[in-house]
Amino acid sequence: xxxxxxxxxxxxxxxxxxxxxxxxxxxxxxxxxxxxxxxxxxxxxxxxxxxxxxxxxxxxxxxxxxxxxxxxxxxxxxxxxxxxxxxxxxxxxxxxxxxxxxxxxxxxxxxxxxxxxxxxxxxxxxxxxxxxxxxxxxxxxxxxxxxxxxxxxxxxxxxxxxxxxxxxxxxxxxxxxxxxxxxxxxxxxxxxxxxxxxxxxxxxxxxxxxxxxxxxxxxxxxxxxxxxxxxxxxxxxxxxxxxxxxxxxxxxxxxxxxxxxxxxxxxxxxxxxxxxxxxxxxxxxxxxxxxxxxxxxxxxxxxxxxxxxxxxxxxxxxxxxxxxxxxxxxxxxxxxxxxxxxxxxxxxxxxxxxxxxxxxxxxxxxxx
Numbered sequence: 001x002x003x004x005x006x007x008x009x010x011x012x013x014x015x016x017x018x019x020x021x022x023x024x025x026x027x028x029x030x031x032x033x034x035x036x037x038x039x040x041x042x043x044x045x046x047x048x049x050x051x052x053x054x055x056x057x058x059x060x061x062x063x064x065x066x067x068x069x070x071x072x073x074x075x076x077x078x079x080x081x082x083x084x085x086x087x088x089x090x091x092x093x094x095x096x097x098x099x100x101x102x103x104x105x106x107x108x109x110x111x112x113x114x115x116x117x118x119x120x121x122x123x124x125x126x127x128x129x130x131x132x133x134x135x136x137x138x139x140x141x142x143x144x145x146x147x148x149x150x151x152x153x154x155x156x157x158x159x160x161x162x163x164x165x166x167x168x169x170x171x172x173x174x175x176x177x178x179x180x181x182x183x184x185x186x187x188x189x190x191x192x193x194x195x196x197x198x199x200x201x202x203x204x205x206x207x208x209x210x211x212x213x214x215x216x217x218x219x220x221x222x223x224x225x226x227x228x229x230x231x232x233x234x235x236x237x238x239x240x241x242x243x244x245x246x247x248x249x250x251x252x253x254x255x256x257x258x259x260x261x262x263x264x265x266x267x268x269x270x271x272x273x274x275x276x277x278x279x280x281x282x283x284x285x286x287x288x289x290x291x292x293x294x295x296x297x298x299x300x301x302x303x304x305x306x307x308x309x310x311x312x313x314x315x316x317x318x319x320x321x322x323x324x325x326x327x328x329x330x331x332x333x334x335x336x337x338x339x340x341x342x343x344x345x346x347x348x349x350x351x352x353x354x355x356x357x358x359x360x361x362x363x364x365x366x367x368x
Contacts, residue, residue, distance in 0.1 A: 059133045059173075060218035060325040065226070066295065069216035070319045075178040077169060079277055079311055082192045085110065085155055085182050095148055095203070097121065099158040099165035100186065108196040110157065110189055114146055114203060121156070122164040122304060130329050131302025133170045133218075140174070140210035147203025150175050157182035157189070161271045166307035168323050173217050174210040181311060184276040218325040219297050225337050227297070228260045236294045237262040240305045241328070248341030252301050253332030257339035259299065259324075267300070270308035283312040292318055299324035299331075 088094040089112045098105050098113040099121035109115065116124040124142060126133055133139070148154070154176055158165035162185055171179040182188070190196070212218075219227075227235050239246050239262035246264045248256040258264075269286055271277050278286075287309075290296060296318060298306040306323050313321045324331075331337055 057127070057132065057135060058220075058326070059135060059170075059212075060215070060220040061222075062215060062220040063222050066219060066223050066322075067214075067216045069214050069295075069322060071314055071321060072319060073214050074169070074172040074217065075176055076180070077166075077172060077178065077311060077314060078180050079183050079315065080155065080180045081183055082188050082194065084180075085157070085189070086194060088153070088155060089113075093151070094153045094155065097154060097156045097165075098186070099156050099162070099167075104159075104186075106198060106200070108186075108190075108198055109201075110186070111195060111197045112201055113157075113197075114148075114201050116142065116146060120158070120164065122167060125167050125170060126303070131304060131327070132330075133168055133173070133303070133325060136174065136210035136212070139170065140208050143171070143174075143208035143210070144206055147206045148176075149206040149208050151177055152206075153178045153180075155180045155182055158185050160185040160187040161273065161276060163267060163307040164304045166304075166311070168303045168306060168325065169217075169310060173212055174208075175213055176208075181277075181307070188276065217322055219322050221324075221326045221330050221334065221337075224259065224297070224299075224324050224326075224331060225334075228338055231261060234294055235261075236291055236296045238265050238290070238296060238298045238309055239263065240265055240267045240298060240300045240309050242266055242268075245301065245328075246341075248343045251345050253329055254335065254345050255332045255339055255342055256344075257332065257342040259328070259331060260338050260340050262299070262340075265309055267305040267308055270312055277308060277311070280315050283316055287313060287316060290318070294320070296321045297324050298322070299327045301327055302329050303327045 085096065089096060089110060096110055096113040098109045098115045100109075100115070101119045102115060102117045105113075105115040118124050119128075122131075125139060134142070143149075154171055156165050156167075156179065166179075166181055169179060184191075226232075227237075237259060239258055241258075242250075243264060243266055244250050245252070245256070246258050246262070246266075248258070250256060265286070270283070290313065296313060298309045298313075298321065300306055303323060303325055306327075310321055310323060332339065
């Protein structure tokens with residue numbers, strides 16, 4: 001952003017917000033790859049897909065009703081502690097991923113841990129704009145370059161209680177052997193008095209083949225639209241955003257609100273700020289009302305906050321838990337989809353606040 005003038009930077013922000021407010025319901029969107037619909041098809045989902053054909057940059061593109069899925073089909077994803085991670089450091093077939101930024105990694109990391117660079121794993125294996133999981137080809141290329149193959153067991157850690165690092169379980173979706181989350185993050189490792197390294201770790205390039213184990217692990221916006229509009233009783237929707245977001249307060253999209261039928265389970269309920277993610281017995285109490293005989297779909301704003309509910313439910317023995325991959329950042333911007341507690345971006349008020357925020361960021365970046 002250093003090569004932009006202040007005026008250009010603010011103008012860019014203005015254009016982005018105006019496009020978000022005005023462009024999402026355009027009837028001039030290209031009709032490529034849209035399934036043919038009969039004259040009698042009037043569902044919200046069909047109408048939405050005509051306006052918003054699936055992007056090639058989208059992983060979850062299903063237009064058919066959700067098929068069967070079980071968590072038993074993908075590799076394990078346990079919440080593990082420092083002792084477990086220490087026992088696997090340097091072990092054959094195990095790779096520890098430091099999901100923090102390159103700068104934080106350089107200051108100290110768990111011995112043997114690799115780092116994807118940049119501002120953190122979430123900005124590398126998910127698109128930094130809307131948070132969508134990368135398509136198979138891009139995902140495979142990055143994993144292979146890091147020296148990670150499908151037959152390796154993976155452990156990921158970040159800062160304490162950082163749900164972003166689980167990246168929606170995408171390595172499991174694409175066929176990794178296992179993908180575990182280290183509770184407490186790097187702070188827990190330091191607190192335990194374990195040794196750290198500062199030298200970067202580079203593994204020899206490997207071959208990672210990214211192919212969805214079962215595409216039904218991720219729910220597409222088309223499928224979510226159908227579920228929400230028909231209020232299908234076979235599904236149980238968990239909204240892990242904040243209470244304010246759930247109740248239509250604050251904006252991350254053109255509209256605020258929630259997907260019809262969503263039940264609020266804010267991400268913060270899954271963790272203790274000092275101890276990390278809660279123990280299984282605590283999860284059991286939190287999720288006692290979630291039925292095991294329904295398909296559970298977890299969503300948030302960009303998908304990141306789904307991590308702890310996904311891991312918690314899996315630890316409790318739930319088998320049919322999915323992630324709405326696009327989440328509300330996409331759903332909320334499709335103006336033709338139903339939303340509860342629906343409220344719209346106020347360009348006179350909220351837009352002014354956004355520009356003021358941009359001014360602050362500009363100054364923080366050291367610009368005049």
